[in-house]
Amino acid sequence: MKTVKVGLGTCGISAGGEKVYKAFQEELKEHPNAFVLKETGCIGMCYSEVLIEIENGADSSVFYGEVTPERVGEIVEKTILSDDTIEDWLAVKKDNTKNFLENQTRIVLRNCGIIDPGSIDEYIEKGGYEGAKKALTTMTPDDVIQDVIKSGLKGRGGGGFPTGVKWNFTKGAKGDQKYIICNADEGDPGAFMDRSVLEGDPNAVLEGMIIAGYAIGADASYIYCRAEYPKAIARLRQAIAQAKKKNFLGDNIFGTDFSFNIKIKEGAGAFVCGEETALIASIEGKRGMPKFRPPFPAISGLWGKPTNINNVETFANVPWIILKGGDAYAAYGTDDSKGTKVFAMAGKVKRTGLVEVPMGCSINEIIFDVCDGIVDDKKFKAVQMGGPSGGCIPADQCDVKIDYKEINKTGAIMGSGGMVVMDETTCMVDVAKFFLSFTQDESCGKCTFCRIGTKRMLEILERITIGEGTMEDLDNLEELSGQIKNASLCGLGQTAPNPVLTTMKYFKDEYIAHIQDKKCPAHVCSAILEYTINDACTGCTICAKACPTDAILGDKKELHIIEQDKCIKCGKCFTVCRFDAVVKD
Amino acid sequence: MSQQQSDNFKPFNVDLWKYDGQEGALIPLLQSAQDTYGYISEKAIDYIAHITGIPAADIYGVVTFYAQFRTKPLGKYVVKVCNGTACHVNGAKPIGDTITDELSISYDETSDDGNFTLLSVACIGCCSLAPVILINDETYGRLTSPKLRKILRQYKRKVKEEK
Numbered sequence: 001m002k003t004v005k006v007g008l009g010t011c012g013i014s015a016g017g018e019k020v021y022k023a024f025q026e027e028l029k030e031h032p033n034a035f036v037l038k039e040t041g042c043i044g045m046c047y048s049e050v051l052i053e054i055e056n057g058a059d060s061s062v063f064y065g066e067v068t069p070e071r072v073g074e075i076v077e078k079t080i081l082s083d084d085t086i087e088d089w090l091a092v093k094k095d096n097t098k099n100f101l102e103n104q105t106r107i108v109l110r111n112c113g114i115i116d117p118g119s120i121d122e123y124i125e126k127g128g129y130e131g132a133k134k135a136l137t138t139m140t141p142d143d144v145i146q147d148v149i150k151s152g153l154k155g156r157g158g159g160g161f162p163t164g165v166k167w168n169f170t171k172g173a174k175g176d177q178k179y180i181i182c183n184a185d186e187g188d189p190g191a192f193m194d195r196s197v198l199e200g201d202p203n204a205v206l207e208g209m210i211i212a213g214y215a216i217g218a219d220a221s222y223i224y225c226r227a228e229y230p231k232a233i234a235r236l237r238q239a240i241a242q243a244k245k246k247n248f249l250g251d252n253i254f255g256t257d258f259s260f261n262i263k264i265k266e267g268a269g270a271f272v273c274g275e276e277t278a279l280i281a282s283i284e285g286k287r288g289m290p291k292f293r294p295p296f297p298a299i300s301g302l303w304g305k306p307t308n309i310n311n312v313e314t315f316a317n318v319p320w321i322i323l324k325g326g327d328a329y330a331a332y333g334t335d336d337s338k339g340t341k342v343f344a345m346a347g348k349v350k351r352t353g354l355v356e357v358p359m360g361c362s363i364n365e366i367i368f369d370v371c372d373g374i375v376d377d378k379k380f381k382a383v384q385m386g387g388p389s390g391g392c393i394p395a396d397q398c399d400v401k402i403d404y405k406e407i408n409k410t411g412a413i414m415g416s417g418g419m420v421v422m423d424e425t426t427c428m429v430d431v432a433k434f435f436l437s438f439t440q441d442e443s444c445g446k447c448t449f450c451r452i453g454t455k456r457m458l459e460i461l462e463r464i465t466i467g468e469g470t471m472e473d474l475d476n477l478e479e480l481s482g483q484i485k486n487a488s489l490c491g492l493g494q495t496a497p498n499p500v501l502t503t504m505k506y507f508k509d510e511y512i513a514h515i516q517d518k519k520c521p522a523h524v525c526s527a528i529l530e531y532t533i534n535d536a537c538t539g540c541t542i543c544a545k546a547c548p549t550d551a552i553l554g555d556k557k558e559l560h561i562i563e564q565d566k567c568i569k570c571g572k573c574f575t576v577c578r579f580d581a582v583v584k585d
Numbered sequence: 586m587s588q589q590q591s592d593n594f595k596p597f598n599v600d601l602w603k604y605d606g607q608e609g610a611l612i613p614l615l616q617s618a619q620d621t622y623g624y625i626s627e628k629a630i631d632y633i634a635h636i637t638g639i640p641a642a643d644i645y646g647v648v649t650f651y652a653q654f655r656t657k658p659l660g661k662y663v664v665k666v667c668n669g670t671a672c673h674v675n676g677a678k679p680i681g682d683t684i685t686d687e688l689s690i691s692y693d694e695t696s697d698d699g700n701f702t703l704l705s706v707a708c709i710g711c712c713s714l715a716p717v718i719l720i721n722d723e724t725y726g727r728l729t730s731p732k733l734r735k736i737l738r739q740y741k742r743k744v745k746e747e748k
């Protein structure tokens with residue numbers, strides 16, 4: 001019998017996945033037992049949501065993309081009741097050599113979009129909890145740590161600290177009570193890897209935490225998940241309840257004397273709470289302000305006890321490593337960086353979504369081979385990696401390998417895996433301003449340079465984007481950047497200037513165009529553009545009425561014109577026009 | 586609690602906020618207060634201060650630190666504009682401008698009739714549909730100004746009809 005799987009991650013739901021699921025339910029009433037209906041997480045092809053998979057036996061399946069409830073009837077008729085494939089609706093067209101999934105290596109995402117995340121049995125069927133069983137029943141805590149060290153796994157939350165080494169510190173720390181914390185705060189405003197893993201394969205994260213708890217000798221743990229991820233939190237609750245029933249959580253797991261419990265804490269919307277010491281303060285119920293390190297959480301963390309914090313993706317790697325061995329993991333990647341990395345692809349790339357590639361693959365390969373290049377085949381300009389802490393890498397350097405050291409050399413960072421692709425229509429000064437206004441807003445205010453310095457930088461950038469910058473501003477930006485980096489306590493301030501520094505390094509000409517020519521080469525910064533009206537104008541007079549300076553002339557039903565010397569470039573006419581007749585240049 | 590005091594706190598569902606004396610309970614308490622009442626009122630702060638023994642000023646400090654907590658009630662329809670990186674690059678700013686123009690409210694404001702509130706959020710996780718907005722729980726993606734105006738006008742009509 002055929003199985004229909006509907007992708008119901010957040011991306012699938014936003015695109016209307018639940019309506020598609022309901023339509024299949026209706027079809028089931030009409031054709032009882034014609035197929036089995038299941039839900040699954042995000043397989044990563046967010047660009048073609050709503051995505052469904054029709055599985056016919058173990059090794060034959062078709063994917064349909066951009067499914068709407070209206071299409072469901074035909075799909076049932078043709079593909080399920082008879083065996084016809086509807087070529088036009090395939091998510092991966094047969095003649096497309098750049099196959100999205102085949103060009104990836106999936107360890108973290110091994111089950112995402114494949115199993116039903118609401119069923120622990122499906123996870124177990126795929127070898128789930130075998131890693132935990134192996135660790136608890138056949139290995140000592142030191143064996144586990146040695147294997148993780150051997151795998152070369154580094155923290156995927158952004159810092160890139162070797163995971164096994166961190167576990168060893170916490171194991172060695174003195175304390176009667178120790179904690180494990182899973183960092184699921186995912187604050188980078190353009191990243192959604194952790195969310196997809198939590199929604200698509202929550203048990204993998206729980207299993208990783210159990211193994212970590214065993215290795216360091218912790219019996220209690222927290223998952224700190226941002227409240228903006230209600231679906232992920234619901235999935236985690238469900239998975240924890242099921243794991244308790246199976247005795248993968250609770251007392252005497254696998255009949256050993258090891259006990260382990262997991263609690264969920266919901267974040268409350270503060271980017272800085274992704275920083276480990278702020279996160280701990282937040283779990284303790286306080287304002288999420290970072291603390292000075294040392295002491296590191298490994299020595300004195302949650303309620304002063306030794307605490308090991310890792311990121312969602314870090315934990316999701318662990319069961320695979322224990323089951324297959326550290327060597328198998330280290331076989332992927334480069335000398336410095338082992339294994340795979342998940343990236344959230346967004347921006348001007350054709351295939352937005354999640355990809356997992358081995359370390360050592362180049363950025364160009366990800367963008368052009370896996371993700372099929374730039375939307376509308378426009379000119380590729382740069383990628384931004386690492387979110388507000390990261391930086392921009394220009395197109396001509398995108399043959400750089402995915403490797404912690406190599407990426408650092410460009411001035412950007414690996415970060416947690418957000419990759420925003422930008423084309424010729426993206427203004428780099430505007431991007432720098434965007435990230436800086438984010439960090440400025442999210443600065444907790446503890447350090448003066450972070451609080452006030454970022455504000456001053458933002459003011460300068462704002463000045464530049466409205467054409468009132470001076471060349472001296474560029475020097476000031478650089479000087480302030482250095483001071484903020486040096487005088488901030490936590491990573492937020494220390495990295496906040498990075499987007500500005502990297503765009504100034506690689507795209508100085510764009511800054512200069514804004515300052516000297518009062519022009520925005522990408523036509524983004526509205527205050528220095530020229531507005532004109534083209535012949536799509538119907539003479540509806542809406543723009544003339546909206547114009548605060550009466551700069552728009554024209555009779556009813558006649559083409560309107562903008563008097564340039566009166567125009568204050570507020571962009572109102574552009575916003576109100578319903579015929580796309582106002583052009584910015 | 587004296588009789589008078591407990592009357593003061595009547596509108597609150599006391600059972601909802603089981604305070605087990607555990608450390609770290611403050612944020613979950615505030616979250617359930619907001620879930621129930623839509624925002625954190627001064628009364629709620631006083632009540633939580635009362636049951637936990639944490640000074641009201643400290644609680645206020647926590648409330649204002651986190652973006653999730655609101656100290657004012659929301660409109661009937663909450664319009665959230667995603668200003669995450671992908672949406673920004675794909676034109677979230679004109680989307681916000683259009684809403685301000687159509688509904689006459691700026692970010693963090695509620696319309697005088699209490700029908701609409703405009704908020705800015707960072708990445709709601711459907712970057713592939715950027716630019717994206719949420720109206721209550723409904724997502725609208727791949728927006729353009731004209732498309733958005735149509736949607737907003739539908740809501741305005743709805744509001745009128747509901748009256």
Ligand SMILES: Cc1cc2nc3c(=O)[nH]c(=O)nc-3n(C[C@H](O)[C@H](O)[C@H](O)COP(=O)(O)O)c2cc1C
Binds near residue numbers: 160309
């Ligand atoms: C401002 C700031 C925000 C951070 N946000 C996150 C986050 O959202 N998720 C995360 O896993 N780590 C985040 N980190 C890194 C954590 O402090 C910590 O290094 C990480 O959780 C450790 O786990 P790992 O070793 O598995 O990467 C952030 C750090 C800083 C300075």
Ligand code: FES
Binds near residue numbers: 670
């Ligand atoms: S940036 Fe808007 S949904 Fe991700």
